[in-house]
Amino acid sequence: MDLRFTPEENAFRHEVRTFFTSEIPLAIRQKVEVGEHLAKEDMVLAQKTLAKKGWAAPHWPKEWGGTDWTPIQRHIYTEELQACSVPQPLAFNISMCGPVIIAFGTEAQKKRYLKPMYDLSEWWCQGFSEPGAGSDLASLKTTAVKKDGHYIINGQKTWTTLAQYADWCFVLARTDPDAKKQLGISFILVDMKTPGITVRPIQTIDGGHEVNEVFFDDVKVSLENLVGMENRGWDCAKYLLGNERVGIARIGMSKQRLSRIKQLAGKVMLGDKPLMADERFAEKVAAVEVELKALEMTQLRVLAEDAKRKSNMPNPASSILKIKGSEIQQATTELALEVAGPLSLPFLPDEADFGTGDHWAAPAAPAYFNFRKVSIYGGSNEIQRNIIAKAVLGF
Amino acid sequence: MDFDLSDDQRQIKDSVDRMLADAYADLKTKAAAQKEPLGFSKTLWAQYADQGLLGIPFAEGEGGLGAGPLETMLVMEAIGRNAAIDPYLSTVVLGGGILRHAGSSAQKAALIPDVIAGTRRLALAQQERQSRYDLADVSTTARAEGSGYVLNGEKMVVLGGDSADTLIVVARLAGAQRDRGGIGLFLVGGTAPGVKRTGYATQDGQRAADITFTDVTVGAEDVLVGKSGEALAVLERVTDEAIAGIAAEAVGAMHALHELTVDYVKTRKQFGVAIGSFQVIQHRCVDMFTMLEQARSMAYYATMMASDENATERRRAISAAKVQIGKSARFIGEQAIQLHGGIGMTMEYKAGHYFKRLTMIELQFGNTDHHLRLLAKAGGLIAPAAA
Numbered sequence A: 001m002d003l004r005f006t007p008e009e010n011a012f013r014h015e016v017r018t019f020f021t022s023e024i025p026l027a028i029r030q031k032v033e034v035g036e037h038l039a040k041e042d043m044v045l046a047q048k049t050l051a052k053k054g055w056a057a058p059h060w061p062k063e064w065g066g067t068d069w070t071p072i073q074r075h076i077y078t079e080e081l082q083a084c085s086v087p088q089p090l091a092f093n094i095s096m097c098g099p100v101i102i103a104f105g106t107e108a109q110k111k112r113y114l115k116p117m118y119d120l121s122e123w124w125c126q127g128f129s130e131p132g133a134g135s136d137l138a139s140l141k142t143t144a145v146k147k148d149g150h151y152i153i154n155g156q157k158t159w160t161t162l163a164q165y166a167d168w169c170f171v172l173a174r175t176d177p178d179a180k181k182q183l184g185i186s187f188i189l190v191d192m193k194t195p196g197i198t199v200r201p202i203q204t205i206d207g208g209h210e211v212n213e214v215f216f217d218d219v220k221v222s223l224e225n226l227v228g229m230e231n232r233g234w235d236c237a238k239y240l241l242g243n244e245r246v247g248i249a250r251i252g253m254s255k256q257r258l259s260r261i262k263q264l265a266g267k268v269m270l271g272d273k274p275l276m277a278d279e280r281f282a283e284k285v286a287a288v289e290v291e292l293k294a295l296e297m298t299q300l301r302v303l304a305e306d307a308k309r310k311s312n313m314p315n316p317a318s319s320i321l322k323i324k325g326s327e328i329q330q331a332t333t334e335l336a337l338e339v340a341g342p343l344s345l346p347f348l349p350d351e352a353d354f355g356t357g358d359h360w361a362a363p364a365a366p367a368y369f370n371f372r373k374v375s376i377y378g379g380s381n382e383i384q385r386n387i388i389a390k391a392v393l394g395f
Numbered sequence B: 001m002d003f004d005l006s007d008d009q010r011q012i013k014d015s016v017d018r019m020l021a022d023a024y025a026d027l028k029t030k031a032a033a034q035k036e037p038l039g040f041s042k043t044l045w046a047q048y049a050d051q052g053l054l055g056i057p058f059a060e061g062e063g064g065l066g067a068g069p070l071e072t073m074l075v076m077e078a079i080g081r082n083a084a085i086d087p088y089l090s091t092v093v094l095g096g097g098i099l100r101h102a103g104s105s106a107q108k109a110a111l112i113p114d115v116i117a118g119t120r121r122l123a124l125a126q127q128e129r130q131s132r133y134d135l136a137d138v139s140t141t142a143r144a145e146g147s148g149y150v151l152n153g154e155k156m157v158v159l160g161g162d163s164a165d166t167l168i169v170v171a172r173l174a175g176a177q178r179d180r181g182g183i184g185l186f187l188v189g190g191t192a193p194g195v196k197r198t199g200y201a202t203q204d205g206q207r208a209a210d211i212t213f214t215d216v217t218v219g220a221e222d223v224l225v226g227k228s229g230e231a232l233a234v235l236e237r238v239t240d241e242a243i244a245g246i247a248a249e250a251v252g253a254m255h256a257l258h259e260l261t262v263d264y265v266k267t268r269k270q271f272g273v274a275i276g277s278f279q280v281i282q283h284r285c286v287d288m289f290t291m292l293e294q295a296r297s298m299a300y301y302a303t304m305m306a307s308d309e310n311a312t313e314r315r316r317a318i319s320a321a322k323v324q325i326g327k328s329a330r331f332i333g334e335q336a337i338q339l340h341g342g343i344g345m346t347m348e349y350k351a352g353h354y355f356k357r358l359t360m361i362e363l364q365f366g367n368t369d370h371h372l373r374l375l376a377k378a379g380g381l382i383a384p385a386a387a
């Protein structure tokens, strides 16, 4: 056992960091750093830059643009990506739909979809959740009925992240109404320009437009857009949700946020000394740092173990990464809110200098509000605890 | 001890409850009010006046009701329960508080009747970029000139400051930036020459402004606290009253949010059953309820102590209350969103409105840690046993 990184691993870290800081425009990374909303073009430009280097999806097979990096290298990559405030490659493309097509899709589907997915020429969104089907995803009601060589899709999806930008949506729909719950669901690729699709924005509590309702009204989709076997879409969904754990702990991001917090708290004055020099505050920051370090080590252990696991099933330890990772992310937003203090009251969505100069405090409250989502989506923290209870305690 | 309301108090409570429940029944009406030129409903403000609510804390001789913190608490609680955005805190509690405690009879006679009639709104321009929660940290200056003063400086996040008719400006007459003495209070017209206001919405849907004062002249008749420089005691007292006010508001919001959450988990079905049937959800709701009741108790305590003549005791009590309110607001707000799932994250549903207001309440007039520090420094609430 040697818990230190090898010289090769450290050299690798240096290499990715140099690339991120020299090739991804500073203006974009600064937006991520201060917590400003990214424009679509920012995300596309960042991902295209990574794609050109061959680094947009390290965990994909090499023939589709992936790498042969070790799990530790992938961890270093993700950590540096987040630490350098590089926009994360779009999860719907890279961590969700791509791996499903690679694992379950036909050759023709791989050829058609993977490349534009990889470099974000095509933007994907996730059409899983419905008003009545959240944690209990298998109770979804959207239907896909076979008719004249097509599926006709009807129903409603909700909380669909960034559907307003999307070219494509991967949809879970019921293809066998008589089968029980998980059986009878299919994984179908839908072009967002197909007639019958309506996207309605939902304003979130941070004031942003991040999620949408998507309505399907007699939407006609080619049978070729089915991924895997009909009625076996649940296998794809389970595989996808397992894959979501890549980077789910967002350790690099929390590190970056903590260093930003310490920077700001070094400037904000509490009477005649900086807030960071206040013992109570400094101890609170240190406590989060300890949790984060523990999580980082846990993540490395999970990665090392995963490399040896044969099974496709997610390791229950990934639920720990989700629970702790989300709690730590939320804790960083609370600390940032405390730094901003009374100056976090102004709501300045349109300010050009949001998060900078005079308005350094403006993103604190929106980030705090927005990050409540991380313990809700991707399997809520209650659901994660249920998973651990079953796997570890046997209940 | 008597926790029951008198008939008069019950009447105030019923009338404000009814008025605000009607006005805020629909989030669309609230959104429309926010789009009005003032950022809140002018019609509703007139109703506050008609119901006598704007006169609650003012003496009967000034046209008010001559009532105290308890009656103010009833109004603030209703404001919280409805996530209302009207400038009651800035005009009646803060601005009105300063007038009550520092105004001369002439100043009171000139301003209070209009406040009560709903035709004059006030704002307290106290906070500065660097001041955080320290009321004595004042760098805006007041220079004596003739029989009056000239003000220069900048104030940040002045609640209701964007449209207030009269600003009450805290400015330094003498001494260093954080000296407790040498602070004055001045009345300045909202549109007086040299006043520049940048208004904006706040995170909780209310309004505020950053205001700069450039060579703003104040006549002798508009000086509330001048040469003596003893404004700090008044500021502390009014801030304590405001904390008692937002404590009540927070309790109103927490109560409504808890109810909303319990109703939701009883009706929301996943896995074929109401999510409220899961024990983890039940326990969470119970913890929220406990936090709510602890907060309610401390809001009462704050109300009781807000008018205490012993400033040291008063300030300790208010700090203690603010700590409990802050902790309860954080817990209840976060858990309410969590238990609602996705629906809690949208502005189209009321839970988020309460959560955002509660978050801001924690940050106003001293956050939880600020008041913990104050309380600890003041020796806490319980004296050590004799050796």
Ligand SMILES: Cc1cc2nc3c(=O)[nH]c(=O)nc-3n(C[C@H](O)[C@H](O)[C@H](O)COP(=O)(O)OP(=O)(O)OC[C@H]3O[C@@H](n4cnc5c(N)ncnc54)[C@H](O)[C@@H]3O)c2cc1C
Residues within 6 Å of the ligand: A125, A126, A127, A128, A129, A131, A133, A134, A135, A136, A158, A159, A160, A161, A162, A210, A211, A373, A376, A377, A378, A379, A380, A381, A382, A383, A386, B268, B270, B271, B275, B278, B280, B281, B338, B339, B340, B341, B342, B343, B345
């Ligand atoms: C910002 C945001 C973005 C999202 N983006 C997408 C997207 O792009 N695509 C998509 O398909 N979905 C998306 N989602 C939806 C997300 O996956 C769901 O919100 C999540 O699955 C929870 O479902 P729900 O909101 O219906 O809450 P519910 O399932 O109704 O849960 C409500 C509460 O009950 C608890 N609960 C539920 N079941 C149990 C149980 N068995 N035991 C204990 N507690 C339980 C939950 O933990 C939660 O606290 C997004 C959500 C958010 C907030």
